[in-house]
Amino acid sequence: MAAAESCFKIILGSSSMARQRILAEMGYEFTIMTADIDEKSIRKEKPEDLVTALAEAKANAIMARLQHTDILENVACPTLLITADTVVVYKGTIREKPCNEDEAREFIKGYSGGHAAVVGSVLVTNLNSGASKGGWESAEVYFHDIPNEVIDSLVKIH
Numbered sequence: 001m002a003a004a005e006s007c008f009k010i011i012l013g014s015s016s017m018a019r020q021r022i023l024a025e026m027g028y029e030f031t032i033m034t035a036d037i038d039e040k041s042i043r044k045e046k047p048e049d050l051v052t053a054l055a056e057a058k059a060n061a062i063m064a065r066l067q068h069t070d071i072l073e074n075v076a077c078p079t080l081l082i083t084a085d086t087v088v089v090y091k092g093t094i095r096e097k098p099c100n101e102d103e104a105r106e107f108i109k110g111y112s113g114g115h116a117a118v119v120g121s122v123l124v125t126n127l128n129s130g131a132s133k134g135g136w137e138s139a140e141v142y143f144h145d146i147p148n149e150v151i152d153s154l155v156k157i158h
Helices: 017-025 047-066 101-111 148-157
Strands: 009-012 079-090 093-095 115-126 132-142
Touching: 009 017, 017 079, 047 079, 047 115, 047 132, 079 101, 101 148
Parallel strands: 009 079
Antiparallel strands: 079 093, 079 115, 115 132
16 A cells, blocks of 8 residues: 555654655655744753653644644544654764754864764654654764865755
């Protein structure tokens, strides 16, 4: 059965263009809802604990907002909420989204010719049953030297 023919709704709890592109390229239709949480207020020592806690907090915030809407009323098919988070660990320090262009430039320059770990989590919640399943994964990324022109173009994209 093709993805678009399945009977379920998807709510993507993320404004990430990459996550949106993945679902769209797989042929899924989905609604986007962002959590609008203060991610900086959630702190954990281990990156895997942080990304897991953030994905859960995003899901909880979106579920709370959905209780005040009619999105889930009269839905014949299950509705899945997908939330996620990603951080980079560089020289033992957890890095989240850069706050501004200068910080983004500093982060990317630091990676040039070096390496960092990327830690990400995904949580899928069935909004009809309340059941959820999630996990995290880590990958080590090694970078060639990154020219300033490339850094400038990357910073401008975001």
